[in-house]
Amino acid sequence: MDARELYSIEDARFMLGGISRATIYDLLNSGELASVVIGRRRFIPAAAITAFIGTSTTHVAPAERRATGKHRVVQIPLQLEPQAAKRTRRRLMPLR
Numbered sequence: 001m002d003a004r005e006l007y008s009i010e011d012a013r014f015m016l017g018g019i020s021r022a023t024i025y026d027l028l029n030s031g032e033l034a035s036v037v038i039g040r041r042r043f044i045p046a047a048a049i050t051a052f053i054g055t056s057t058t059h060v061a062p063a064e065r066r067a068t069g070k071h072r073v074v075q076i077p078l079q080l081e082p083q084a085a086k087r088t089r090r091r092l093m094p095l096r
Contacts, residue, residue: 006036006043015049027052 007015012033013024027033034048 003046005046007046007049009042009044012044012049016052 009021009024013019013021016024024033028035028042033052034045036043036045
């Protein structure tokens with residue numbers, strides 16, 4: 001691609017390795033990726049893409065990261081209320 005200052009959402013997705021639309025909008029909504037709104041369109045500055053790649057770069061091997069346990073998601077048990085008894089439908093008798 002040519003060197004531009006602003007990239008469309010689709011171009012930015014391509015530049016970030018072909019990530020999904022949902023992922024790029026998650027990055028935009030969380031503030032991890034900066035954007036510029038012009039009219040009704042949203043653009044990603046080239047500097048924001050470069051900064052995001054720079055801050056997301058890791059120097060730890062995946063095997064080492066797994067060994068530390070930092071990648072594990074904490075699961076919290078949900079306190080759900082017991083379901084109410086199911087209501088059964090009564091069959092109506094035909095009229096005579």
